[in-house]
Amino acid sequence: MSVPVSVVMPVYNQERYVALAIDSILAQTHRDFELLVVDDGSTDATPQILAGIEDPRLRVLPVPHAGFCRALEAGVNAARGTWIARMDSDDLCHPQRLERQLAFLEEHRECLFLGTAYGLLTPHGRSLKPRVGFTWRYVEPSHITLGPRIFADPSVIFHREAALQVGLYDRDFENENPLWYKLLRIGKGAVLGEPLYFARWLLGSASRQKGAQQHAMHLRVRERYDPNNARRLKPQPAPTPTTRMLYLGTRAVTYYLLAGDRPAARLAARQTLRSCPLSPRAYQMFIQSLLGIAAFRGKGGAEYVPVVGLLW
Structure with missing residues (x-):
């Protein structure tokens, strides 16, 4: 049975934060969704934590460890939703995130994806909000390529069929940006100025430590x-x-x-x-x-x- 939106959350060895991330999705005011957690071959206590969460909207998809984008692909392909809402396994989102994003997309049928401004979380859950000078705006390629990002990749909801039409993720890059570029070729994207997503800013995360590799990939x-x-x-x-x-x-x-x-x-x-x-x-x-x-x-x-x- 299809649902309006599938939340796709890849996870790899995130025993410290994954339950909090899942709780913030299960607490959404928009109740009609499925949460598809793709366990990318975790070797810590993540599988046991996932097995202990009882909610009919939660599906766990174990896959062999193959990396971020392949885990995302597995989740999108297995999803039943018209829309795919991204979520990272160490972050949090506002309880009305899905409700507000879906309402906007209903009013703006030209949009194939919608992100939001984002706040920051410290390791212990303290928070920072950005001061954003717009209510919403269309996304241009320059918003992805040039200057500071105005939305967080995992804050995005995108149209599943449109994403499949353009070939989903580019396996040459462990990065979601190619999908936004490809969707802009066939439709529009937008970003809400209200921070409905909070990304955990961890100094020791793998992506932050791989500076040269990240730099080369973005180029x-x-x-x-x-x-x-x-x-x-x-x-x-x-x-x-x-x-x-x-x-x-x-x-x-x-x-x-x-x-x-x-x-x-x-x-x-x-x-x-x-x-x-x-x-x-x-x-x-x-x-x-x-x-x-x-x-x-x-x-x-x-x-x-x-x-x-x-x-x-």
């Missing part, structure tokens, strides 16, 4: 799918591991302090200092973490502010 995606805008970008060398760690550590300490998560900020500062012991900036961030000082304005003028009390 290749841009060159293949948006060559005109890609040519406007100044060539930049791939960051060294030390440069990458210093950049990520600075952002992590700042975000965590803004959110009021001082233990996470101190840990991130220590990790950064160990990796960059000759950097004055690393010592500065370490002192800031001890004093609890943070002042930061995000790229493009999007200022992050702490969320006081509950998220919603």
Whole structure:
């Protein structure tokens, strides 16, 4: 039996956060959905955690470990929904996320996908919201290629049949951006300015540590799918591991302090200092973490502010 929307969540060794991510989907005000969790060969306690969750809307699809995009493909192919809502296994979303996104898509039939602005979560669940200067807008290729991203990939709901029509994900890249480019060739995409999705910002995550690989992959995606805008970008060398760690550590300490998560900020500062012991900036961030000082304005003028009390 079909449903209006299938939530597809790939998971790999996410025992710490996966239950929280699932809870935030099961608590949605829009109740008519299926949650398809694709277990990409987890070797920690994730399978046991999934087996212990009892809800008829939850389906668990175990697959051999083959990577992020192949797990997503398996989920989309197995899904019964007209729409696919993405969700990452360590994030949270607003209880009205599905309700609001589906209502928008009902009113804007020209849209094949819809993302939202996104807030940030610290390791301990403290939150930051962006100050966004628009209610909604159409997505242009330049929003994907150039400048700061205005939506998070896992905040997107997209039309399943349209995605299958354009060939779904590009297996050359462990990245969802090619799908958004391809959908823009046959229809429109949009983004809501309200943050209905909260992405957990973890300094030690694998994607944040693979700086050179991530940099090269993003360049290749841009060159293949948006060559005109890609040519406007100044060539930049791939960051060294030390440069990458210093950049990520600075952002992590700042975000965590803004959110009021001082233990996470101190840990991130220590990790950064160990990796960059000759950097004055690393010592500065370490002192800031001890004093609890943070002042930061995000790229493009999007200022992050702490969320006081509950998220919603």
